[in-house]
Structure formats: C-alpha cells, structure tokens
Amino acid sequence: MIKQQNSEKETQFLFFGGKGGVGKSTLAAATALWYAEQGYKTTIISTDPTVSLSALFNQTIHGHHKTTINEVPNLCGLNINPKDAKGLYQERLNSMMGQMTGTFGKDVISTPCMEEMATFDQFVEHLQYPDSDIVVFDTAPTGKTLRELAMPFDWAGFLKNQLTEGKELAKIMEIDDDVFADLERDKKRFDDAMAILKDPQRTNFQLILLPERLPIEETQSAIEGLDLLGIPVQNLIVNQVIPQEVIMENEFLKRRSGMQAGFLEEINKRFQNKQLMMLPQLMQDVSTLEGLRVVGKLMYGGNV
Numbered sequence: 001m002i003k004q005q006n007s008e009k010e011t012q013f014l015f016f017g018g019k020g021g022v023g024k025s026t027l028a029a030a031t032a033l034w035y036a037e038q039g040y041k042t043t044i045i046s047t048d049p050t051v052s053l054s055a056l057f058n059q060t061i062h063g064h065h066k067t068t069i070n071e072v073p074n075l076c077g078l079n080i081n082p083k084d085a086k087g088l089y090q091e092r093l094n095s096m097m098g099q100m101t102g103t104f105g106k107d108v109i110s111t112p113c114m115e116e117m118a119t120f121d122q123f124v125e126h127l128q129y130p131d132s133d134i135v136v137f138d139t140a141p142t143g144k145t146l147r148e149l150a151m152p153f154d155w156a157g158f159l160k161n162q163l164t165e166g167k168e169l170a171k172i173m174e175i176d177d178d179v180f181a182d183l184e185r186d187k188k189r190f191d192d193a194m195a196i197l198k199d200p201q202r203t204n205f206q207l208i209l210l211p212e213r214l215p216i217e218e219t220q221s222a223i224e225g226l227d228l229l230g231i232p233v234q235n236l237i238v239n240q241v242i243p244q245e246v247i248m249e250n251e252f253l254k255r256r257s258g259m260q261a262g263f264l265e266e267i268n269k270r271f272q273n274k275q276l277m278m279l280p281q282l283m284q285d286v287s288t289l290e291g292l293r294v295v296g297k298l299m300y301g302g303n304v
Contacts, residue, residue, distance in 0.1 A: 010201075010202055011130040011132060011133060011134070011135060011202070012133070012134050012135070012202060012203075012204070013127065013130075013135050013137065013196065013197075013202060013203045013204070014028075014031060014134065014135070014136045014137065014203075014204050014206070015137045015139060015203065015204065015205040015206065016028040016031070016136070016137065016138055016139060016206060016208060017139045017205065017206070017207050017208070017222060018207045018208035018209055018215065018218070018219065018222070019208075019209065019214065019215045019218040019219070022208045022209055022210050022215055022239055023208055023239040023240065024048070024138055024139065024208050025046070025048065025052035025053060025056060025138050026056065026286050026292070026295060027208055027237060027239070027279075027295065027299070028044060028046075028136050028137070028138035029044060029053065029056045029057070029138070029292055030286075030292040030293075030295035030296040030299060031136055031296065031299065031300075032044035032075060032077075032134070032136040033072060033075065033289065033292045033293065033296055034293075034296030034297075034299070034300050035133075035134045035136070036069075036072050036073070036074040036075035037072070037074075037293075037296075039074065040074060040132075040133040040134045041074050041131075041132045041133045041134070042074055042075050042076075042132055042133065042134040042135075042136065043066060043075075043076045043077070043078065043126070043130070043131075043132040043134070043135045043136070044075070044076075044077045044078070044135075044136040044137075044138060045077070045078045045079075045080065045123060045126060045135065045136070045137050045138070046061075046077075046078070046079045046080065046137075046138040047080050047123060047137065047138070047139050047140050048138055048139065048140045052138070053077055053079050053138060054079060055287065056286075056287060056292065057069050057070070057077060057289075058070075058287075058288070061077040061078065061079040062078070062079065063078065063079050063080050065078075066078045071289065072289070076132070078126075080122050080123065123137065124189050124190065124193040127192075127193045127196045127197070128189065128192060128193060128196075194229070194230075197229075197231050198229075198230045198231055198232075200232055200234060203231075204234050204235065205226060205231055205232065205233050205234065206233065206234060206235035206236065206237060207219050207222055207223070207233055207235075207236050207237070208236075208237045208239055209236060209237075209238055209239070209267070210238070210239055210240050211238055211240075211241060211259075211260040211263035211264050211267065212259075212260075212263060213263070216263060216266065216267060216270070219236065219271070220270065223271075223274075233274065234274070234275060235274065235275045235276075235277065236267070236271055236274045236275070236276050236277070237276075237277045237279060237299075238264065238267060238276060238277070238278045238279065239279045240279070240280075240281040241260060241264070241278050241279065241280050241281060242256055242257045242260055242280070242281050243280045243281070244257065264278075277299065279295070279298055279299065280298070282294070282295075
C-alpha cells in the first residue's frame, strides 16, 4: 500500500511502470482518482505515447497544459507525447546549441535519444515545481522508461565536458559563455530531479506484472536497471489473478489458475523483499470512472 504523505506535506510522486499490457494506465488512473476523491489535489501524468489516459477518462487530455478531469474535483491530467515534447525541447535547444553546431556538428542536437531527453525534460518540471499534493506518473513500457531516466540526466554534464575540453576552440569559434551557464542549469535540473526519484520518502516507484513468465523476467530486469540508477522499487502489484471462487468446474479457468499458481509462488520467492499486492481478474472492462473506483477500492480500501 502506498505510504501516507510525510509530515512536511511535501508532494508525493507515485510511479507506475512495467511491461506493456499489464495494466499500468488503469492502476495509475485508479490511484489518481482514489487520491483525488480522498481530498488530495492530484495530477496524473502519462509518458506513454498511447491514448490510454484520454480513453480512460473519456476526454482529450493535452500534452502542453494540464486538463481538468470532468466530474472529479481535485484531479488534473497531462499526457506527454514524446514526439511533441521532442519538438518543444528541440526548439529550446536550437537557440542554445546553434552556436555549437559549427564546432561539433549537427549530431549534437539530433541524437537517437532525443525523445527520451525531451520527455524527461518535461516531467522534470513537475518534479521540481509540483502544484499538487500527489503526482501519479503512468510511465511508458519498462525499457523506454529506463532510457528516459538513464540517458538524459547526465546529458548536460557530457556536453559541458565536451565544451570545457575544447574551450580554446570554443573561444576561437566565438561561442557565447551563456551556453555554459545554460548547460549548468540543465545539469542541475536533471541532478535535482534524480535526487527526488531516489528519495523513498517522496517517490514510490512500483512495478506492475502479471503472473506469467515474460512479465516476471521484465520486472526483474527493471528492478536491476532502476537499482543501477539508485532508484528503489518499493512495491510490486500482481494484476489479473484469477480468484479461486470463480473457477468451479471450468476447465479453462482451472488450467489457467494452475499456471498462475506456479508463477505466483515464484513471484513470492523471487521478490520476497518487495511489498506485494495481488489484484483479481475482473469480469468487467475498466474504462469508466465507476470501474476505476472499483479498482481503487480493491487497491486501497478506505485508507491510504
């Protein structure tokens, strides 16, 4: 269960990650709705390029500004589209980096990880300057999330080192000293954001998985990858577990449940140092506020 806010009333950041198709968006949305209806000012931010967040709340959720969620006081949403973010980020970089392209070439600002850097750059703003009690992040599938976290945060430091090592050349090329100041500001922003992500008192990074082989292996890989970044994974949520009481004489459910039982045993052994939450497979589609409330009640009951 997600911890209560600390005594200083600092914003709490809740991240939902995992393999594609395990229910991240649904559980993130259910969590955001639950907190909002408990009276917390809440923002849900998606870094997944799909339209899941807009579909779940049955309204368009924008990427350039927060959208108030209809019929839910205290809840706003933001859907960061990596391609849009790249455009905004590239535009901001062009003015700063234009002087450098003559020296270092255009590849400096046209890297394969530009989308990840741009996405990280956008949600850094919401880590540093939050205006909510709770910020819920619905992240992209695990591999992309790790790239978003791993690649950008040292990018400014890398470029600064490149410039510093070639400082004499930079002077000859008449590169403005403001470039160094801008890089320093970017590096500090990324470093500060990483400090927040590493702080278990403010950030809770939880992974969603199904009781199946591939999600288990991807969860293990994600834990190891996040650990290398110094970001602890505190909770695992095992989704879509078949309730024993519904099996009866259904042979398909019996076999499916038997398969899940073996993987559940493995999950309990392999991740015994993590807090585990089990959520049942539901009979209904969860794509309405009422459906999300059902999931929120299963996750949190009456208390955080």
